[in-house]
Amino acid sequence: MSRWLRLLQILVFLLLVRPFLAVFLGLRVRHRERLPAAGPAILIANHNSHLDTLVLMALMPLRLLSRCRPVAAADHFRSGPAGWLARNLLRAILVPRYGRTPAAAMAPVVQALDAGEIVILFPEGSRGTPEVLSAFKRGVTELVCARPAVPLVPVWLQGLGRSLPKASLLFLPVDCSAVVGPPAELAGLAPEAVPPALQTAVATLATTLPPSRWAEEPADSSTRALD
């Protein structure tokens, strides 16, 4: 990342993203101290909104900002102004969602870990139904198996799917929260057991907050819908 782009990134987060999040999302963070203090590391979270990436990056200290690499769907961010911003300002790693083996698709992400960067990944693969956690995909397993020593920190994000859900252009100010979990314990797990274990880790963080659910859904089906 060039020095100018890095400066621009810091300014954008300091002067735009962080004040915006503070004023309109009142973002509260639990256990900020559990965030990785250096790369390489993997940050995983539930995915409900385009705001998720911005929020996770805004949580990181400014000096680590340029080390953050969100993993984004290639079909979404290859072109257009949003794609340009994602690739250049957020330094997204584009990963094809279809037509490749998971190992081949995740190869550039493994490279980023080897370069000591902090990879931000949404294992649900898409934003899905807002405020509902869906099944984790296999990509995260590739990373865990390829670089088992890299710490993996789960994060639960709440409220962002109410604020700006998929398929909506209407932004609504909502009280949002982020809960950072302890590094996931994955040693000795079979590859197929990794996604459910991480899913449980993220869902467990959700239970530390009062549930946020849609009125259309019965009381017990929202954030704990996965078991």
Add this chain to the structure above:
Amino acid sequence: MAELLASPLLWPLAAVWGLLLAATAAVVTTTRRGGELQARTRTWWWILALVSLALLLGEKAAILLVAACSYLAFREFHSIVPIRRADRAVLALAYLAIPVQYWLVWTGWYGLFAVFVPVYAVAVLAAAAVLVGETRGFIRASATLVWALLLTVYNLSHLAFLAVLPLAEPAPAGGLGLLLFVLLLVQFNDVAQFVWGRLLGGPAIVPRVSPGKTWAGFLGGAASTAALATLAAPWLTPFVWAPAAALGLLLAVAGFLGDVLLSAIKRDLGVKDSGSTLPGHGGVLDRLDSLTLAAPLGFHLIRWFYGA
């Protein structure tokens, strides 16, 4: 700076700082370090500093502070309530009622201020909800929205209007003095009810809603608030002691009712606090709950007896 120091509110505010200092000394000596009460006390200092600054800066700063409180309380309210996906558009529109209502305060336009939210904002939002067209859960969603707006925006804005209320006889510290008077009494009543309740214990008033609110706390709190009202009235208001004490008692009752009202809402939702903005208190709404009913009552009593 010189203007700030010449404010008639300087000494009353200094007295409140003294009161909090004494309370802090009591908390520090009687509770364990790092406990919730100490966190709550620390947050009180931040709140008092912010309120003092706004009051010393003048009416406009005070109005903006109350408006910001309305915004935070409204956001908190609809964030803890389950909403329908269809409600997002209506809620986004509802936010616009906040700047309009406080602009009416700013300009002192009482006629429209008094009816804007309950008549016009509710009408526009009802129309918007109908146009969105989702009828499943319509009554519940409408009631939730109207309640949220009434409690957090309409009712709370009465506190701000005290700053610009025309009076028949001048108040010693102006409209801002009246604002401070109502705010101080209601918040003091919260604390006094808590302290008396802790000291004396006894049966709860509505155990199923709020098991911590006891008769002893309520009565002790109301008496303390009436006493404080009598002491503070000559500094901040045109009232002699009897109406001041009566106002203190009524604000204590309204403060208690607002408090248990929000408790009932939180109990229905299965949450303990409405948020976590204020360490030791909970959310903004947890701090403002007693004002949601007491602010309009205090405003109307003052306006009825002393308004121009």
